[in-house]
Amino acid sequence: MMLKSKLRHALQIVFAVASPVPVASAVRWGPPSSSTSIFAPASTPANSIFGLSLFVLLITGVIFVIVGSLLVYAAVRFRKRASDDGREPPQVYGSNQLELAWTVIPVLIVVVLFLTTARIIHAIQDAREPSNALEVTVVGHQFWWEYRYPKYGFVTANELHVPVSEPQSPTPTFLSLLSADTDHSFWVPRLAGKTDLIPNHPNNTWIDPHKTGLYLGQCAQYCGTQHAKMLLRVYVQPRADFDRWVRLQQQQSSPVNAQMNQEAAEGRRVFEGTACINCHAVRGTVADGRFGPDLTHLMSRDTIAAGAAPNTPENLRLWIQNPEAIKPGSLMPAMNLSDQDFDRLAAYLLTLR
Amino acid sequence: MASDAVTIPSSTRLPQEAEGTWLETLHGWVTTVDHKRLGLMYIGLALVFLLIGGVEATIMRIQLAVPHAHFVSPQVFNRMFTMHGTTMIFFVAMPILFGFANYLVPLMIGARDMAFPRLNAWSFWMAAFGGLLLYFSFIGGDGLYGAGSAPDVGWWAYAPLTSPAFSKGHSTDYWTIALLVSGFGSIGTAINILTTTLSMRCRGMTLGKMPLFAWLNLVMSGMVLIVISPLTAAQIMLMIDRYLGGHFFDTQAGGSATIWMHFFWIFGHPEVYVLVIPAFAFVSEIVPVFSRKAIFGYPVMVAATVGIGFISMSVWAHHMFTIGMTSYGNAFFVATTMAISVPTGIKIFNWLGTMWGGKIRYATPMVFCLGFLFQFLIAGLTGIMLAAAPWDWQLSGSYFVVAHFHYVIVGGILFALFGAFYYWYPKMTGRMLDEVLGKWHFWLFLIGFHLTFDFMHIPGILGMPRRIYTYEPGRGWEGWNMIVTIGVIFQAAAVLLFVANLVRSYFKGAPAGNDPWDAWTLEWSTSSPPPAYNFAVPPEVKSRRPLWDLKHPEDPDWKYE
Numbered sequence: 001m002m003l004k005s006k007l008r009h010a011l012q013i014v015f016a017v018a019s020p021v022p023v024a025s026a027v028r029w030g031p032p033s034s035s036t037s038i039f040a041p042a043s044t045p046a047n048s049i050f051g052l053s054l055f056v057l058l059i060t061g062v063i064f065v066i067v068g069s070l071l072v073y074a075a076v077r078f079r080k081r082a083s084d085d086g087r088e089p090p091q092v093y094g095s096n097q098l099e100l101a102w103t104v105i106p107v108l109i110v111v112v113l114f115l116t117t118a119r120i121i122h123a124i125q126d127a128r129e130p131s132n133a134l135e136v137t138v139v140g141h142q143f144w145w146e147y148r149y150p151k152y153g154f155v156t157a158n159e160l161h162v163p164v165s166e167p168q169s170p171t172p173t174f175l176s177l178l179s180a181d182t183d184h185s186f187w188v189p190r191l192a193g194k195t196d197l198i199p200n201h202p203n204n205t206w207i208d209p210h211k212t213g214l215y216l217g218q219c220a221q222y223c224g225t226q227h228a229k230m231l232l233r234v235y236v237q238p239r240a241d242f243d244r245w246v247r248l249q250q251q252q253s254s255p256v257n258a259q260m261n262q263e264a265a266e267g268r269r270v271f272e273g274t275a276c277i278n279c280h281a282v283r284g285t286v287a288d289g290r291f292g293p294d295l296t297h298l299m300s301r302d303t304i305a306a307g308a309a310p311n312t313p314e315n316l317r318l319w320i321q322n323p324e325a326i327k328p329g330s331l332m333p334a335m336n337l338s339d340q341d342f343d344r345l346a347a348y349l350l351t352l353r
Numbered sequence: 354m355a356s357d358a359v360t361i362p363s364s365t366r367l368p369q370e371a372e373g374t375w376l377e378t379l380h381g382w383v384t385t386v387d388h389k390r391l392g393l394m395y396i397g398l399a400l401v402f403l404l405i406g407g408v409e410a411t412i413m414r415i416q417l418a419v420p421h422a423h424f425v426s427p428q429v430f431n432r433m434f435t436m437h438g439t440t441m442i443f444f445v446a447m448p449i450l451f452g453f454a455n456y457l458v459p460l461m462i463g464a465r466d467m468a469f470p471r472l473n474a475w476s477f478w479m480a481a482f483g484g485l486l487l488y489f490s491f492i493g494g495d496g497l498y499g500a501g502s503a504p505d506v507g508w509w510a511y512a513p514l515t516s517p518a519f520s521k522g523h524s525t526d527y528w529t530i531a532l533l534v535s536g537f538g539s540i541g542t543a544i545n546i547l548t549t550t551l552s553m554r555c556r557g558m559t560l561g562k563m564p565l566f567a568w569l570n571l572v573m574s575g576m577v578l579i580v581i582s583p584l585t586a587a588q589i590m591l592m593i594d595r596y597l598g599g600h601f602f603d604t605q606a607g608g609s610a611t612i613w614m615h616f617f618w619i620f621g622h623p624e625v626y627v628l629v630i631p632a633f634a635f636v637s638e639i640v641p642v643f644s645r646k647a648i649f650g651y652p653v654m655v656a657a658t659v660g661i662g663f664i665s666m667s668v669w670a671h672h673m674f675t676i677g678m679t680s681y682g683n684a685f686f687v688a689t690t691m692a693i694s695v696p697t698g699i700k701i702f703n704w705l706g707t708m709w710g711g712k713i714r715y716a717t718p719m720v721f722c723l724g725f726l727f728q729f730l731i732a733g734l735t736g737i738m739l740a741a742a743p744w745d746w747q748l749s750g751s752y753f754v755v756a757h758f759h760y761v762i763v764g765g766i767l768f769a770l771f772g773a774f775y776y777w778y779p780k781m782t783g784r785m786l787d788e789v790l791g792k793w794h795f796w797l798f799l800i801g802f803h804l805t806f807d808f809m810h811i812p813g814i815l816g817m818p819r820r821i822y823t824y825e826p827g828r829g830w831e832g833w834n835m836i837v838t839i840g841v842i843f844q845a846a847a848v849l850l851f852v853a854n855l856v857r858s859y860f861k862g863a864p865a866g867n868d869p870w871d872a873w874t875l876e877w878s879t880s881s882p883p884p885a886y887n888f889a890v891p892p893e894v895k896s897r898r899p900l901w902d903l904k905h906p907e908d909p910d911w912k913y914e
Binding site for chain 2: 035036037038039045046048049052053056057059060063064067068070071074075078079080081084088089090091092093094095098099102103106107110113114116117118120121122124125126142177181182183185187189192193194195196198199200201203204216217218219220221222223224225226227228229231328329
């Protein structure tokens with residue numbers, strides 16, 4: 001009986017102090033396939049951060065093991081025992097040597113951590129922009145991303161394309177970050193840490209993805225109702241593919257031919273005759289609104305509504321008819337057109353390749 | 354002569370023997386200026402808001418259990434996290450800690466009441482009025498007739514989301530004015546505790562002999578006095594922007610969004626220490642009594658607290674590493690933030706030193722404190738990770754941060770608070786809280802806490818930002834979020850058990866007597882609950898542990914101090 005209660009007591013204490021350690025478990029169990037893990041870096045800034053994080057994890061891990069063990073040891077070793085004589089333990093009021101030790105040692109650890117951190121801050125934040133870097137201006141909107149390629153003279157939305165940066169001949173991309181309305185934050189975890197887009201406060205960041213592919217992320221600073229569906233997609237392409245993409249984006253979309261596509265031509269009339277053009281631009285037409293995404297090459301994009309839905313004809317029609325169904329709270333209004341006009345409008349948008 | 358100094362009055366009046374009709378009782382409570390009644394009212398107010406804030410958290414966790422859930426709309430979800438954060442910080446944590454300070458500081462320093470009893474009552478009613486205003490937004494917030502809506506700009510309400518262009522109606526106004534009003538109350542309380550500890554101590558109690566609890570609340574009050582002011586100023590500026598055509602934070606007219614961030618976080622980060630220092634105060638009283646040893650390194654504990662108070666004023670911009678400060682600015686705040694871990698570490702080591710060589714009794718208060726120590730250690734270490742600015746660029750604004758600060762506030766502060774409830778409830782009511790229910794409460798809450806907040810770190814590392822009402826499947830987040838939500842069930846059960854224990858023990862608990870824990874500070878020398886006048890004879894002390902001296906005349910503390 002006594003043994004049992006003692007055992008239970010000991011177990012209680014062990015459990016009180018030995019619950020799972022969060023960070024270590026994440027490293028071990030995090031699915032390697034996760035396309036947004038900060039521990040799967042694919043670009044220099046994310047990679048330096050990963051290195052720093054391993055160093056900090058090592059130091060904090062050692063501190064955790066030492067202090068945690070001392071705590072468990074003290075909690076078990078100095079528990080009041082059943083055989084206790086009822087007298088008070090010797091009273092100790094302090095120890096200058098010990099106090100000095102557990103002040104000086106942490107100070108030294110802090111100095112090491114600070115110097116390491118400062119070096120990485122400098123390496124990432126003060127990196128020089130090479131002359132061959134691609135420059136893109138990112139403008140955050142409620143609740144989508146505008147990408148301007150000033151050198152190439154076109155604007156696109158929600159899907160950022162950049163060339164892969166070979167380690168032998170780096171071609172990094174430098175991003176200027178602006179906001180049209182509220183605060184946003186540009187965060188593609190595998191490429192770099194986040195940087196906020198703040199109105200009246202231009203910011204910069206850079207990436208140099210080493211591998212081609214699609215990198216995901218999303219807005220990381222609460223920006224209003226649909227903050228959750230302000231998704232980021234970065235397409236890292238081989239140089240030749242990227243150049244081809246740039247050439248496509250630089251063109252105007254091919255004009256709709258009434259003989260070829262009667263419905264689309266009608267749709268264009270609907271588009272240009274309603275409020276669509278107040279917010280959206282299609283280069284080469286009267287539509288030059290800048291409040292919403294540029295639609296010149298809408299069909300070259302995989303997704304609509306800032307990544308919230310795949311760019312299929314059905315989704316596109318649903319999106320113009322009832323945006324609330326895809327992204328409640330988005331600033332895209334429902335257009336209140338006839339069913340026939342919706343069909344025509346969708347047919348027109350499908351020609352914007 | 355020590356035995357004369359701490360007179361133990363004979364009356365052991367139990368609460369239900371109070372006389373008068375219920376109306377007279379109510380009148381007595383509403384008009385009271387007694388620090389003990391006000392303390393209890395603060396605690397009661399905070400418990401009500403704790404349940405409300407808990408419901409809001411539960412709604413969020415149900416919504417986030419699976420991707421693309423449709424439990425609530427984005428609008429409702431955004432209101433929930435705004436109200437949850439605002440409620441828990443301003444109307445749970447602050448009032449409950451003020452309540453304990455109000456109740457205990459005068460008793461511990463042998464005073465009759467707080468220095469300014471009427472200011473004390475005023476402060477309480479300001480806090481209560483602030484809470485009422487915040488929740489009235491559910492009815493009157495939107496500004497359109499018949500349409501209510503609560504604030505939805507996040508608890509730190511970054512500009513320019515709060516400007517009239519993006520936040521129409523009155524929900525943001527209710528938020529602003531609720532914080533303004535309760536802020537005045539907090540400043541009143543801070544002045545009161547400062548004055549009380551500095552000038553109302555009993556004979557013989559020099560600052561160096563003041564219980565650590567009083568010392569830590571003294572430091573906390575000094576911080577409140579300094580840091581609530583910028584928050585109040587910012588709220589007034591926001592009101593000027595919204596109603597008088599000002600442009601402090603109106604970026605569309607050349608205002609600055611970052612200035613709001615600075616104003617908010619020069620309040621916001623010290624606020625963390627405003628909340629955690631009273632939790633340190635609980636632990637610094639409970640750990641020695643249950644280890645049966647004097648606190649280890651009293652002068653260093655005081656110095657470390659004062660050090661934390663000063664350093665905490667210089668770390669605020671570590672909340673802003675992602676806003677594009679210069680590399681030198683970032684490095685400065687890395688240095689200060691890491692530096693604050695030194696005095697905090699000293700405190701942990703001193704509590705450990707107090708336990709070392711003791712005879713630890715694992716009653717419920719001590720078990721909760723052990724939970725505090727372990728979880729606060731982890732929270733401190735994840736804090737160091739976040740202090741490394743480049744890593745913070747990844748972790749900031751993610752669920753890792755949410756997990757980190759809940760580790761501080763729930764795993765640290767709330768665990769210490771629960772310990773404080775079990776420890777001082779007997780003094781406040783004259784009855785013990787039930788130990789069996791207490792252990793159930795502890796274990797359920799511990800399991801729930803670790804399920805929720807350990808696993809919450811992981812989606813953050815996997816790139817999940819906070820404040821999103823739903824998320825995409827296939828990013829490795831969904832399983833973790835389900836575990837996090839399951840933990841809520843355990844926590845909710847534990848809190849309900851705790852409330853049941855509070856109510857049941859009030860009527861049926863074992864009588865506590867004056868000094869159920871065999872403790873050493875002055876509050877245990879008077880009856881439970883203490884009479885309105887606290888002490889029949891003004892006490893006189895010779896050491897930090899007057900009751901130890903009384904109980905051990907052969908080996909009193911004052912010989913060594």
